[in-house]
Amino acid sequence: METLNTQQEIILVTGTRFSTTQYNDKDLIDNSKSLSERERLQEACWNGMVQERLPEIFYPILDPQRIYLWQLKEGVHFFTLEMGEFPKEVDSYYSIDPYTFIPWLGQN
DSSP states (O other): OOOOOOEEEEEEETTSTTTTOOOOGGGSOTTGGGSOHHHHHHHHHHTTHHHHHOGGGGTTOSOGGGOEEEEEEEOSSEEEEEEESSOOOOOTTTOOOHHHHGGGGGGO
16 A cells, blocks of 8 residues: 655745745854845745744644655745655646646646
């Protein structure tokens, strides 16, 4: 029997109130005061900020401690976060990343 793997994709739009929030010192590495807002958001994501600030999107997951950020892709005005129990290729047909699913639009 195949075991279930929890996979989750999240898009964070940059240039919004959420993305420009002042993060706690524990969310950022040393010398982060010299980083741009985008770089600060990216660093906060790698440090687990998403699960702390948006717990409602992790509600159906039985054990949110088992969900890890495996990849952070940078778009022009957003970040796509790929999270899961272990790294796994995201099916481009079901992806919410606009750079990934747009080629499929003409085939629907």
